[in-house]
Amino acid sequence: MRRAVSVTVWLMAGVLVAPDRATGQAALTPADSLILNSQPLKRLVLAQSLLRRISLLAAGLDREVVLCLQGTVVGDTALVGEFTMPDIVRSSVDAVIPLPCAPVTTLAVWHNHPWVGPDSSFGVRIPEDLCSLSQPDVRTVVADSIPFAVVSVGRVPQPIVCWWRRVQVVVNRHVKFLPRFPRQWVELPRLPGAASGP
Numbered sequence: 001m002r003r004a005v006s007v008t009v010w011l012m013a014g015v016l017v018a019p020d021r022a023t024g025q026a027a028l029t030p031a032d033s034l035i036l037n038s039q040p041l042k043r044l045v046l047a048q049s050l051l052r053r054i055s056l057l058a059a060g061l062d063r064e065v066v067l068c069l070q071g072t073v074v075g076d077t078a079l080v081g082e083f084t085m086p087d088i089v090r091s092s093v094d095a096v097i098p099l100p101c102a103p104v105t106t107l108a109v110w111h112n113h114p115w116v117g118p119d120s121s122f123g124v125r126i127p128e129d130l131c132s133l134s135q136p137d138v139r140t141v142v143a144d145s146i147p148f149a150v151v152s153v154g155r156v157p158q159p160i161v162c163w164w165r166r167v168q169v170v171v172n173r174h175v176k177f178l179p180r181f182p183r184q185w186v187e188l189p190r191l192p193g194a195a196s197g198p
Contacts, residue, residue, distance in 0.1 A: 039167050040076055041147045044108060047071075047081035051161060054083070055188050058112040058154025063091045068101030069108040069150065078107040078147060095136065101146060108148035108163070109141075115155045122177075127153045131162040131185055133169065133178040141169040159188040 046069075054067065065088060071080035089097040093114055101109055113130045124130055130153045133141065141149045141164070149169060153160040162185035164178065172178050 039147055039165065041073065041078050041107070042165070043077040044148050044150075044163055044165075045077055045079045046150075046161070047079075050081050050083065051186075051188060054110060054112075054150075054152055055154075055159035055161065058114075058152035059156070059159065061112055061154055062114055063093050064096035064111055064113065065091060066096055066098040066101075067110040068106040069110050069148075070105050071107055073107070080107050083110065100144070103145050106146050108150050109144065109146045110150040110152065111137075112152045112154045115153055127156045127158075127160055128180075128185075128187075131160050131180045133164065135176055138169055138173055138175070138178055141166055142173050157190050161186050161188065 050069070057065075057067075065085065067083040067085055069080045070082045070084065071078060073079070084101075086101055087099045089099065091097075093116060096111055115127045115130055118125050131151055133149065133151065137149070137151075144166070147166050148163055149166065150161065150163045162180035164181065164184065168181070169178060
């Protein structure tokens with residue numbers, strides 16, 4: 001039996017209180033509250049074989065793609081081990097437009113960010129900086145009903161995977177980009193045959 005890598009997603013209660021006027025974060029709307037209450041899943045567990053497959057896939061891509069991650073729910077935990085690929089309308093090195101994943105069977109939506117080097121205009125210095133959600137990513141996650149969003153940084157010797165609960169994205173939906181949260185990312189072992197530097 002293969003072991004799964006447990007990746008626990010945390011939502012700090014402090015972000016759900018009244019907005020801080022200094023930061024300009026908007027108050028939660030009634031629709032936001034419905035979203036928060038309708039998302040009971042708190043943990044995401046990605047099977048080790050799935051992590052290997054998506055990391056290998058991300059390492060070989062020079063443009064973004066989307067996968068619909070599937071599995072089962074046990075209590076407040078999503079156990080994910082398989083994926084399907086939706087039809088892609090458009091794909092480039094820094095954007096992808098897919099047809100939607102099936103909301104009934106999809107527990108997380110994955111996409112990759114190919115590492116092409118530092119980009120000072122976006123504050124990207126190292127591959128770990130690319131494990132984030134852009135404003136278009138945030139809008140897509142908020143508009144959808146899938147409980148988790150997952151990003152892999154590809155074309156790097158050491159694969160990086162990070163994830164967010166949809167409710168975390170809803171609460172932070174006004175940011176220009178949403179970085180990875182502590183304890184919600186993992187750096188995987190070096191891929192076989194990977195180069196020694198990015």
